[in-house]
Amino acid sequence: MSALLEVRGLTVGYGGAPVLRDVDLDVPAGSIVALVGANGAGKTTLLRTLSALVPLTRGSVRLAGQDLAGVSVEDRVRRGLAHVPEGRGVVAELTVDENLRLGGLWRGPDRRAAVAEVYELFEPLARRRDNPGHQLSGGERQMLALGRALVARPTVLLLDEPSLGLAPRVVAQIMGVLRSLADRTGLTVLLAEQNVVGALSVADHGVVLGLGEVVASRPAHELAADDRLRHAYLGF
Known part of the structure; x- marks a missing residue:
């Protein structure tokens, strides 16, 4: 399955302090990729950078094979990239x-x-x-x-912490809609979540961020079953 959204060597900093370092990420077409990690790991900064709300220091972002360097927020939306912030x-x-x-x-x-x-x-x-x-x-x-x-x-949906503060029943409904859209319409989703169990339960692939770096990238069910990663980075 080809990557619809490709991130290579993405580095981002605020005031000279790095927040993301050399992040590589592939989001295949029609899939849900869960971006998980503790609070402060850099998940929100990554999504904001992909939407051009935060400038990158170095690296590249490609959507459907096209480099997004210099492309405005509005034009990224017109090209199919939608962002639902926290x-x-x-x-x-x-x-x-x-x-x-x-x-x-x-x-x-x-x-x-x-x-x-x-x-x-x-x-x-x-x-x-x-x-x-x-x-x-x-x-x-x-x-x-x-x-x-x-x-x-959109062809790619960036979704930041949709479960935050919601009842489990509502979270399950929202996660179910995302899974259904990916399966039925081919919507591609990058889902940033602290609700690791819920995110990995609907995702095809999981990426773990730790202090601004990718520490693991595997099929979602493998991440959920990895006791060492769960205890070290995911808090369950």
């Missing part, structure tokens, strides 16, 4: 429907169908389509943030 960010004053349509502004006539697909995936959003964002529960806001990214019809 924190369930939605526009609180806008309704659910308005938030979703906002995610597909540049798609034109295709936007209506994409919004309808999100309502099929997340039935709670369909029931609350006319409610403003500030009236939603935490789980509903996470569904809305994810749905807004999906309306853009």
Whole structure:
């Protein structure tokens, strides 16, 4: 399986202090890759760098074989890269429907169908389509943030800590939707999570970050079964 998203030698620092060092990462088309590690390992910085929100010091990022050097945040989205940051960010004053349509502004006539697909995936959003964002529960806001990214019809979805602060039932629903989308539509997902068990349960492959470096990269089921890695880097 070819890599749709390729990262080579990625090094990133803040104020001269390195946060990521020589990170190599492949995300094959149609797969879910779980990026796991302790808090502060560099997971969020990696996703933000892939989205051009943080500049890289050296290294390269390629999407579908094309180098993304110098490509803006907006153009990366147009090329198929969507990023759902940590924190369930939605526009609180806008309704659910308005938030979703906002995610597909540049798609034109295709936007209506994409919004309808999100309502099929997340039935709670369909029931609350006319409610403003500030009236939603935490789980509903996470569904809305994810749905807004999906309306853009991405080929690669970068998802940062979607389970943070959510009930296990909601986490299971979100993880199930990701697995279903990867299997049915070929969506490619890079999932950064501290919920290691949940992430590895739906992922095809796992990458462990430790202090800004890749310390392991293996099939997800192998990582979950490795007692040494689990105790040293994953906390379970």
